[in-house]
Amino acid sequence: MYIFLVAALFIAAAFSMSLGAVKIPVKEIFLILGKKAGLFTQYTVSERYEGVLHIVRIPRVLLGLLVGAALGISGTAIQGIFRNPLAEPSLIGISAGASLMAVIIIVMEISLFAGLSNLLGYYLLVFGAFAGAGLAALLVYQISRTEGKSNVATMLLAGIAINALAGALTGLITFAADDQQLRNITFWMLGSLAGATWETVLSILPFILVPLALLPRMGKALNTFALGEVQASQLGLKVNSVKRNIVILATMAVGASVAVSGIIGFVGLLVPHTIRLIIGVDHKHVLPASALLGALMLTLADLLCRTLIAPVELPIGVITALLGTPLFLYILIKDKKKFAL
Amino acid sequence: MLTAETITYQIGQRSLLKDISFSVRPGELLVILGANGAGKSTLLRNLSGELKPLKGTIQLKGKTISSYSTKELAMLRAVMNQQNIVSLPFSVAEIVMMGRYPHYKNHPAETDLQIVEEVTRLTGISDMTERSYPTLSGGEQQRVQLARVLAQVWNIPNALLLMDEPVASLDIQYQQQTLAIAKNLARRGFMVISVLHDINLAAQYADRILMLKNGRKWYDGSAAEVLTAKNIYEIFEIDSDVYTNPRTLKHFFIPKDVRINSIP
Known part of the structure; x- marks a missing residue:
């Protein structure tokens, strides 16, 4: 399974680097990448290809991989914490919280921190988005809990409320924004990887690598959560601190993704669900596998939205929503009785 | 040894437990009725460490429950809960x-696999793993939850096993088997x-019975001492006939019909 996913990921990444306005043969890509690593020095490669690859394609593919892995794994983690397969970051307002903070920072940054260097500015953005995501998660969690259990209906309704509130506040802020900021803000609302540069990749790298490294170790913990929080504690889990750590890691990943690519919905729903259908529900495997599948899915989705109606680019959020909403409805209908909405 | 001393627990102004003291020795099956x-x-839930008594202490193996870490406690006691809703479709084996x-x-480890195998067989769920x-x-x-709970403390000497209505939805075969x-x-x-x-299941299996009423300890003793028609009336407000099983000499109860004033 892992081998298959990793192989598919490599192939998808290679294709994604190859296709676009300028087509680069896959062989050329290997040569160029090889050259960077100090291999194949006897070959000469096209400088034009090298330029496109270096400036446009590689950062874009890397960003897709990182954001996809982040959304996939955090979707799994958050569903585990909420004990609920519908808890998806964009549905329950976590992404909206992140994007609201990001928008606030974009507008403030120019006026307040105009002097900040670019990478530092991005870090600030990521931190802000992380804080927004964390706050929203905390809010939904507190609202949706009754007697130690999270209530699905309340959770989704709280999500609607937070989404609406964040949307309204974002709208309010756009009045204070200038043209350039407005363009940036619109981009948040739709979700896109078009902002990919080496800087954006580097700015989110730590915030995504840390959750990617740590969350897969929470497999046993999340499994016992599925038994119930009381049961998890009876099995020796420090429920509150584990929960806090997982939420911090997951919102960190979501926040970083939102900061550079806006709200890309439904990945956190699609990916874990698909993985569970294939390999079962044990988080020991679902966590790493959903990072891989998330990366794969977003790379492919990005490839589609870049090439489908080229030279115009579709927002990637459109593709993920097209795939995700039917699944969401399916889960809803299938488990209608259980959720008792 | 588990010792509870003058436990009092309340939520807001409503006290749920008042001054309850008792102890359980290793080797003893204590049934709580009420x-x-x-x-x-x-x-x-106070005994398991989930709730903290307002007053009084609970000692397990010479240390108060609250002084154990969650992890240490998990190695000493297991709890079979009344409500078990699993949020993901795990397999029985998992x-x-x-x-x-x-x-x-x-x-x-090898021991873990062995123990899982053993409790799975014991609880009769081998064919549904x-x-x-x-x-x-x-x-x-x-039964799956029982197997999980047994697996947790199977190889721990003198462990504490707490069960909250473990036979609630079991048929008579597995009621007997569980007890x-x-x-x-x-x-x-x-x-x-x-x-x-x-009550009959309690009479059949309990080494000791603790009877609660309104959050207080009402009776505490062997089944023969505690389970009398008078006491059962006091606790449950129901008249019953008491018979003795001629083979085991244990008591059993048959409740008398309850008359209900017709509802206007």
């Missing part, structure tokens, strides 16, 4: 293995405390 709302589950989680880090938990009937789910397992564990040195509703 009417709905008498405080049985609350008492059990759920039972979770009982061994406190004992290994990444991969189950690959099935998905949510597809099981209520009774089957309860027989509990009794057997007690014989192996466990301290077993179980909340039951069935």
